[in-house]
Amino acid sequence: MSQPLPFDRHKPYNHLPLLPPPDEKVITIEILKALNTANKALAELKGLAKKLPNQSMLVNTIAIREAKASTAIENIFTTDDKLYKALAGNEIGMEPTTKEVLRYRQALWEGFKTVKNKKTVSVEMMIKLYREIKQLKDGIRPPQTETVIMKRGTAPLKANIVYTPPRGQKLIEQKLKNLVEFINNDEKYNYDPLLKMAIAHYQFEAIHPFRDGNGRTGRILNVLLMVQKELLDFPILYLSSSIINSKEDYYANLNKVTSQRNWNHWVLYMLNATEETALYTIKKINEIDRLFDRTLVLVRKKHPSMKKEVIEKIFEQPYISPRALINKETKSVNTAKKYLQQLEKLKIVVPEKVGKEIIYLNVDLFNLLAEF
Structure with missing residues (x-):
């Protein structure tokens, strides 16, 4: 096999060897x-x-x-x-x-x-x-x-x-x-x-x-x-x-x-x-999973009728708007707002006004991800 041409950082590396390497x-x-x-x-x-x-x-x-x-x-x-x-x-x-x-x-x-x-x-x-x-x-x-x-x-x-x-x-x-x-x-x-x-x-x-x-x-x-x-x-x-x-x-x-x-x-x-x-990543997944489980236990105790999908949604990313909760089960913005207000009372999320809209922050998830 012939020796590779010398490399010159100032010239285009047109003789970059093809793959695979030896x-x-x-x-x-x-x-x-x-x-x-x-x-x-x-x-x-x-x-x-x-x-x-x-x-x-x-x-x-x-x-x-x-x-x-x-x-x-x-x-x-x-x-x-x-x-x-x-x-x-x-x-x-x-x-x-x-x-x-x-x-x-x-x-x-x-x-x-x-x-x-x-x-x-x-x-x-x-x-x-x-x-x-x-x-x-x-x-x-x-x-x-x-x-x-x-x-x-x-x-x-x-x-x-x-x-x-x-x-x-x-x-x-x-x-x-x-x-x-x-x-x-x-x-x-x-x-x-x-x-x-x-x-x-x-x-x-x-x-x-x-x-x-x-x-x-x-x-x-x-x-x-x-x-x-x-x-x-x-x-x-x-x-x-x-x-x-x-x-x-x-x-x-x-x-x-x-x-x-x-x-x-x-x-x-x-x-x-x-x-x-x-x-x-394994460590962080386990931390997020434990936080999710603790949150789900608390919500089911206080609001047993709230769907699990609502909790999953607030774990997709730390901030969520009421509109993001709307699906086949949660069909209106008013219902979504009610769920988020219930989670607020449990101190799971906190509201924040951005422009004319109120969005909600999952504080514990935010803090976990800040260390990622």
Whole structure:
């Protein structure tokens, strides 16, 4: 096998190697041990989620935490309070950063539906994710866009360029075609799914196919790949919180693959992040589940006629409006208001006026999620 061409951070990395990498680079004793523990944690998470009476409650709650963390990695910040108020249906004075987080969440759901339906990852799906995140009709980065990756926190000086991705639309499309074949063809590329996820994430970020939003698109692809490979039934594991707590390591290990073809550190980083996130998510699910059970016991004691679905609804996200409770059982806004006022008297929710509307906050759930 010929030696790879030397890497020059100032020139387009058009000779980015196609997948797969050499087996000896990604199949080591250290990596195999890390795969074992990460897969065990992921299997425990999947099993725990199946036991929940309403998985949508969990999915909605955790998905918004990922959206917030992933956009924060790109230095796009919003507060929990603003975010949950927006989710409750109140768009008065919604800030652009909050809209960015909500667009990420929407892209995640669109991608999830596509993967569940088609069972594959495609270039077209990647483009749809990017368009939803950025709210553009754009596509693959054109050749006149001289994209470079700068060292974070520095002025735009040439000396601070850390990476120049491949350039040329046909070349980018070729590398993306290779990437999706690697992801989808498990017969030809028979790798452990988590190993495949780690390799694919590096390759997507190295190709850097879009003008912007590549990091967020790539992080959505991580969890979609786990769903596609049936490691999870729903997108309930998100690596963004772990990444944001170790951003320097994340970018350093990405760079080591590019500059040194050092896959070992990168793969171990991603596997450790997966295990850590799975175990922490298990802990938070158990906390949310216990809170839900205590709340349900209290409500059934004081208001036995109140439907369980009402309690499930106030656990989908911390803020809720009366309109959000309306369904086949709760058919009017007045009935919904009555339920929420009963929950207010039990100190389960507290009202807050936003514009002309009263919305209600599940305080204990809000506090649990604030630590997520």
